Amino acid sequence: MVRIGRMASPPATPEFSLTRRDLIAALGAAALCPTLPATVSAQGRTAVALQAKPDRISLRPDGPGPSGPETPVWSFGSGDLRFKRGEVLDVTFGNDLPVAAALDCRGLDGIAAAEPLASRALLAAGGKDSFQLPLRHAGTFLCEPLLADGGTAPARPRPLIVTGTSPVAVDRDEVLLIEEWRLRPDGSAIPAGNDPKDSTQIHTINGKTSYDISAPANARLRLRFINGSQRSVLAVKLENLDVRVMAIDGQPAEPFPARNGALVLAPGSRTDVFVDAAGPAGTSFAILLHDGKQARPVGKLAISNDPPVRPAPFPPAPPLPGNDMPAQLDLKSAARFELTLGTPTEWFRPADFKPSAAPAFQAKAGRSVVLALTNRGAIASVFHLHGHHFRLLDRLDDGWKPFWLDTLAIEPGQTQRIAFLAEYPGRYLIEQVATDWAAPRLVRWYSVQ
Template identity: 60%
Template sequence: MARIGPMTSPKFLLSRRDLMAGLGAAGLATAWPSTGFAQAGRPVLQLEGKAESLQLRPGAPATPVWGLGEPDLKFKRGDIVEVGWKGITGVSPLAKPNWRGVDGAPDVEPLPAGLSKVTKLMPLRHAGTFHCDLELLSDGQRPSRSYALVVQESEAVAVDRDEMFLIEDWRIRPDGTGASPGSDPADAMRIHTINGKASFDLSARRHDRVRLRLINGSQRSVIAIKLEGVDVKVMAIDSQPSEPFQARNGALVLAPGGRADVFVDLIAPEGTTAAILLHDGKEARRVGGLVVSGDPPIRPAPLPPAPPLPSNDLPERIELKGATRVDLALGDSQGEWVAPTKFNANAPPAFRAKRGRTVVLALTNRAAIATVFHLHGHHFRLLDKLDDGWKPFWLDTLAIEPGQTQRIAFLAEHAGRYLIESVATDWAAPRLVRWYAVE
């Protein structure tokens, strides 16, 4: 399974090229708090964009950001969530929550609308780890927060701890203000946070099984996460279950917006700490650790190997014969790709597809650096070079090296209008969007 890039242990030496090689090769029973319900029995999620501030550096001024407060984003598979949205006055009408990985929910697509306050339905067809952000709002304006959306499986999953690991990166100036993505960071300092804090440290008992939901909430950066000295079993990629496999040297590479669910069985002696390292292509640094506590083991022996996570019922095979085939060039801001603030809903779509038809996209990166493509509304397979097969996992986000072409295929299962995104892996690069239709 080649989403995992080569990592050198224990020093974890990586270059930017190593990070991208890792991506190119791949393409990479908890009780939740209750949520309010509408009269019809549907969960209700009221969101409002607002100006907030975060203390990102000790002793430094707080940084102004866009945010959503502290919403409860934990649901169950099969929920149809009533999402109420109140936007921010004076900000682009495209400024709505950007739900990464939620398939077949055209009502909540961040496409322009005439109302600043709307209520839409978001069906949660799949269980998994999803990502909500305000990236389309924050480009060129001010930094914004990211949020994890968790949809529980209908079936029980044999884990003792279920923990979020949401990575965000920031560019903070000496006066505390943040450089927004899509702008020149100039003298800004680069800062990473884990779940909004400087580090992530978790203490668990021996023989605990921990599920870590890894989200790269960075705006532009490809990163690698390494857990030293433990076996890391990858269970899901980009919100979709995969056949379980071992992460090479305990390391995973994630594109911006990419997600991975991993299981870690703590079998080391009490008092042992597994360091968690983050590598951004320039250097690695410790951002936390998993500590085996001195409490008695939770059970006499480790759990048996974990079975695959329950299927989300995506098709096992995609029929490529007779597919709708489209060539898409990325990294061309002078073409039909536009910044979100210039998006025109009346512009022709990048492509149209009949519902139930396979779509094959040939994605060519014309930029001078790696570019990340994100498909809304559907998950795709990364095709082999000769279109004679595909990688054995689903994705919704893919990083592509400069000058390279990658082909992806998806079943146009859900009717509606959906965005596609393209952004180069550079903080100052503009985020570009187009849209496609399934009819």
């Protein structure tokens, strides 16, 4: 069980303690980047084939002697999916898994026709489906399988990167997908939603138990951190580096420094940062990961022996180009609804979901919506809104934090209020999951008319 609270580090690693409130306080000091005029232009159509299928990955640390057994997993293939803003993807989704599955693309707003469960049923084993994904926003997104019950292996997500139409001044753009595994003694892994008894917890970055990045002095790196863990809130820290947050959950923010160089990521959350490789050749900076129990090194950023790419680091970066998000939300006339998290009442496992079930709420297109999310469970719960990004409201409901989110972790006993503009008509999912490996993924749906 992971609690979102103070995290104490073991003596063997550098001190690394923070709370989720620390990150929120740092975010609260930033101002949202200005809304820019629409820059989306038709980029044509691109055919994309995604096949959910059994795969294998080596999760044992490298060392002398015979390597450990490879671990069976389910995946959509390896590597990042990269496209440009304005493209329309003609997706063919095939399911070669032994259980029913659907494609879930986290963070892509307003694509009701491709919405899993609400518009597209779980695809039976051996089936195929086709639909379109218009890429209206640039940012860091995530494709993952939404599965029926009966999974026997963990399902790996796959990053989806949508680049903007304007260039961004970085020397390197790299995704760091953090995944959590619960390994049995025989090297097999326990899928989320099952009891992890007698398992060993490990983490990987881009499928490796230790991930190193090398860059010449004064290079600017855009690092896209993704929490691909199914259940755990994680914190990641780059030791002794100036880490500037540029985007959260795929939406640009006014740049601000991450407090103590640390980021807190709920399951499925994404944070883009800029880091300058400042220092003499041979300098290295540890990448630390905190799972709520202890901090451990999972990699490093090293300054290579190559000549510096420029005489001095870049000056501070301007905001990323905007995604035409709503400039204002009318809270006074907003439609208001209450949702209870932490209990299965009125929520469904994906395999039990029926489109005929009553919606959690209904909103009129063009109207602001305020949701009061109360966690009645004993541990933190994670809420995910499909179809729209939202603002986290201030406690007095008289304003909002200056960033957009699609995922939020809520402490037990807390109520958080969020607001969004019901911009895209259609039916969309909402999700909740407790931060416990054995907890089920639960869904409902809402409509915009």
